[in-house]
Amino acid sequence: MTKKLLIASRIERIEHLSAQVKRFSVRPVHRPTFPDTTPGSHVLVRHKNGLLRSYSLCGGTEDPGLYQFAVLRETDGKGGSVAFHDNTAEGDSIHVSYPTASLPLHPEANSHVFIAGGIGVTPFVPLALAAQQRGHSATLHYAVRTASAAAFKPTLQAIPRLAMELYASDQNQRLDVAAVVSGLAPEQHLYVCGPPRLLDAAGKAAQAAGLNGRVHLESFSGLDAAEANSGDPFTAYLSLSKRTVDVPANKSLLQALRSSGSGLDVDSSCEGGVCGACRVTLLGGDAVHRDICLTPREREQNIITCVSRGKGTITLHL
Ligand code: FES
Structure with a gap:
């Protein structure tokens, strides 16, 4: 993702939702509104220190000039969450990407069950609001380590007709995922966001x-x-610079591009195939897609360079 696709914005408000979670409200600087979002979307956010991170939008859609995202402070993370918590103030400049609808409500469903693990709850705020506005039923199973870490509990409790079950590990309340899945009614769809386990x-x-x-x-x-x-x-052939980059067995395509001496500046954030920040246009060849962010259609013309690879030679629009 190139810098020109990021929208210059300003942080309007920072709220402490819990000891480890802050919610950021941002507005665009040079335009009155942000692009429309589909509930369940995420954006890439570039911090003023240059770090690029992916966050689910966690606000409603009633104010098109406002995006909200929340950050869990992770001291053993890659530094993005600490920068947002410790080195960010209201009024700071920030850049925000166009949104990607990564977890939308299924168009044929009118009854929804959500499972959230920790900060994975964030997309379920707009999803629950959307379900309510459509007159759909919705139930949220919200699992947290401690009751005090349920940062979005008050926000979710204020959504009419959302049924919520909270499971706090410190109170020996365990979410039985298999029971929720097997208990789905025929008309219900299930949406899950949280850690790998x-x-x-x-x-x-x-x-x-x-x-x-x-x-x-x-x-x-x-x-x-x-x-x-x-x-x-x-091997990756770069069509614009007419260069060839060999990708060895012990390097990602992203690493090989960066170390090729070609001066290429490919963005990245999660480096795990989740956020889409390192997407590059694929012009030809057999790609081995290993990301979890592109749709099958997007994979026809794009490759996620931090995790995906090629067979033989692939051609990139670089
Ligand atoms: S950096 Fe996030 S998908 Fe590659």
């Missing part, structure tokens, strides 16, 4: 119950570094 459990339960088409997962991690940076060697 939660998604894995939901995916396996959905497969066992034959419900794959009605279970929608959103991860915020993706491949780990060891998986992302390995695979069969291949």
Whole structure:
């Protein structure tokens, strides 16, 4: 994703929702409104220090000039969350991408069950609001480590007709993912967002119950570094610069492009195939897609360089 696709914005408000979660409200600087969003969308956000991160939008759609996202402070993360928590103030400049609808309500469903793990709850605020506006029924299962970490509980409780079950590990309340999945009514769709263990459990339960088409997962991690940076060697031909870059077995395409000496500046954020920041146009060749952010259609003409690879030679619009 290139810098010109980012919208210059300003942080209007920062709220502490819990000890570890802050909610940021931002407005565009040079335009009256942001692009329309589909509930369940995420955006890439570039911090003033240059770090690019992916966050789900967690506000309603009634004010088109306002985007909201929330950040969990993770001291053992890659530095983005700490920068947002410790080095960000109201009034700061920030850049925000166009939104991507990563976890939309299924168009044929009118009854929805949501499972959220921790900060994975954020997309369910706009999704629950959208369900309510459409007159659909919605139930949220919200799992947190401690009751005090349920940062979005008051926001969610204010949404009419949303049924919410809270599970706090410190109070020995356990979410039984398999039971939720197997208990889905025929007309219901399930949406899950949270850490890999939660998604894995939901995916396996959905497969066992034959419900794959009605279970929608959103991860915020993706491949780990060891998986992302390995695979069969291949070659990338760069059509604009007319260069060839060899990608060895122990490097990702993104790493090979950056170390090729070609001066290429490919953005990245999660480096696990989740956020889409490192997407590059694919012009030809056999790609081995390993991301979890592109649709099958998008994969025909794009490749996620931090995790995906090629067979033989692939051609990139670089
Ligand atoms: S950097 Fe996030 S998908 Fe590649």
